[in-house]
Amino acid sequence: MTNKTRPTLSPARWYVVTILALVYALNIADRYVVSTVLEPIRKEFGLSDTGVGWLTGVSLAIFYIFAGLPIARYADRANRRNIVAVALITWSGMTALLGMTQNFWQFLLARIGVGIGEAGCTPPSTSIIADNFPRGRRAYALTLWALGLPLGAWLGSSVAGQIVDHFHSWRAAFVALGVPGVVFGLVILLTVREPIRGRFELVTETSEPAATFSETCRFLWSQRSAWHINAAGAVICLWGWGMLFWMQTYFERAYGLSTSDAGARLGTIYFWAGTLATIATGALLALPQMQDAKRIAWFLAGIVILSTIPSFIIFWTHSLTVATAMLWLVIPCVYLYMGPTMALLLNFLPPTMRAQGMAISLLAANVCNLIIAPTAVGWISDTLAARLGNNAESLRYALLALSLTGFWAGYHYLTSVRTYDSDDVRLGHPAKIAEPSTLKQA
Template sequence: MTSGTPNLAQPELAQPALARARWYVVIVLGLVYALNIADRYVVSTVLEPIRKEFHLSDTGVAWLTGVALAFFYISVGLPIAKVADRANRRNIVAGAMIVWSAMTALLGLTQNYWQFLVARIGVGIGEAGGTPPSTSIIADNFPRGRRAFVLTIYALGLPLGAWLGSTVAGWVVDYFHSWRAAFIALGIPGVIFGILILLTVREPVRGRFEYINESSAPAATFLETCNFLWTQRSAWHINAAGTVICLWGWGLLWWTQTYFEREYGLTTAQAGERLGTIYFWAGSGATIATGLILAHPSMQDPKRAAWMLAVLVTFSTIPSFIAYHTHSLGVATAMLWLVVPTAYLYVGPTMALLLNFLPPSMRAQGMAISLLTANVANLIIAPSIVGWISDALAGRMGNAESLRYALMALSLTGFWAAYHYWTSVRSYTADDARVRNFGKPDATITEP
């Protein structure tokens, strides 16, 4: 999406000190995102040891580790986002990080199912205050034309966090011979980092790069945000695409560690190191390459970004099926090197496309709605459905084979995500005009 007529605030970008401050915010919030993802991936890394210790089925461990977090993430995410659209977002991010990190460390001290469940709920409540205000802060530090690139850099936190939650967590488990040690190792640094955010990050002026400065405008209500989002058909399809990618990519990766342990006899550390290496190098490389592509002037047109994502998801769905269809560890690993990049690189561009179709007073709530649907797909539907199919088939073919068939079925949903990216471009022009004219008296939507 082009930035249009320059805003009077944009010349500030030429000031080196302000430019460094803005990039410092991106780096710090990217690390917040990394620790958020790490705290989520570590559960996947130790899923099988937890299932065995608590004597759970695949469905049962899915409910304990994924669904419990998601229900409370969803419940408090929207109210927190509403506050973030009118209050100090820096304080919300820092406080949320301290809460979810402390709860993550507490998971390492739990001794039974119910203690783990309560601590996992605490993680979900804390994580709900992370991404929506973070992306809103970044959006108010950069003009519209640069947000896809900047948010892609922010999204490097995803592969970094996945590596921390897989490889590093696997090393910790192997060294201490306890899955609980991994939670403590990842939780304590997050509490310290949350305090650092309070001390070093500044709250930006809301709406500083928009056509109308909304720093003093009242935050939109949840219903107003939903109504406006519904009228933005492009944003609706973008959100749907991101949701289905979470169902597809993150849903597959949620179970892949467990699948590798069952199918190929790998230890927690061996599977974690193998997958963490892919997450970090393939995810980081693809995310950086995407950022460089989006930084090119020709990619300022949002339609091209959507087309790029549609093509990548379409062609990545095929190896995602092969990865679980094969009985060869080498082939499965090679296929994941092709799948993981797409499962990660979509985050920054999709966030930027969605934020550009929303006015500043709705961004945190709009992102919270997007995360709500994504986390329902990633933490409720994917773990539960895969677990249910695996349990249903286990009696006839064994735990490893039943999980393989469940993952093959899930892999085909990648085509569904690609469809929404293709469809989103049809209404970009009208939706762009609508958000540019939002709040202007007697504004009418015209073709730019």
């Protein structure tokens, strides 16, 4: 497809971004609510920190991973809009079902269902957005889509905490957050259109069959820039989302806050710090200078490295005021990286591999934040608790160790820049290629 025949951008693309951002918000809320009610669940089912990590994190991640890859493979050749809608209805229904469970095994099975449903959210959603925007604008569009993160965190923390407080039951939060998603899935089927695959690429690839999983893996490995971008995103998930998985429980134990009080405090920070940081990042990425992928990577590296220091202080201090202040500094980084990182990765993948490439990225990310972080932190906490005689202090030391992994993520962002030019040329996109004038105003 030549520059002359490239399609212009319809205003309807922003409706698609908005709808998919709301889907992402429900995805995060239905996942986040577990962290909000982690302590009540642990006490009712009589679990250790390791046990609750397996029940709420690992059970979701394992089936998310196994379902995510075939769903992504299907999304690279089928109607992605339908996949997103069905996935939303599935995980929302299973989230509501979590509120009706009465024992460990019932909760485990419903949580597995949530994982299978959520596997159909991000890969097809980001692929849809990539086919609604040219390469230079994808970071901006995906950053706006990522506003679903702070919105979902607020719903899963503050709103869920208030629901628990009002109904005096952690089960009510799952029902209240799950039911609306079933209805919203029908709205997607009726109002969102499936875009033409690869329509903004320099070379028409829509007639090519979807790549196989092995082909996608080999391509990702050969694209060293994409490999390091993927690694950076995975380690940020280990660092940031791993900390946030335990943050509610930590604040309850260390400072004696109730579920609703801790949820309100954290949810307010998640929403305002996350939203403002995401909007500011979107405005920054809208600048012509920031359409250079290298500058985006340098920006992300600097932010995550600097944010690692206050993340350590959160758990080092014994002051609730200081910990809260440091959280205001860390949360923006945990949220703002998502859209730009996904855009960088998508820009180094051909259209026939995008959903699968994103699924592989999410596989690594979810292993880090839903398997390693919950179980490793839980295991360290349980091990130290026997010596310290205090599960608040043991959790503190476990999270101190986790907080330092932010430096690791920064390293991968910096390293990825080294091969941007050569990897870009392999895709048929010379490093300095201008977008046509019809697309500059997107």
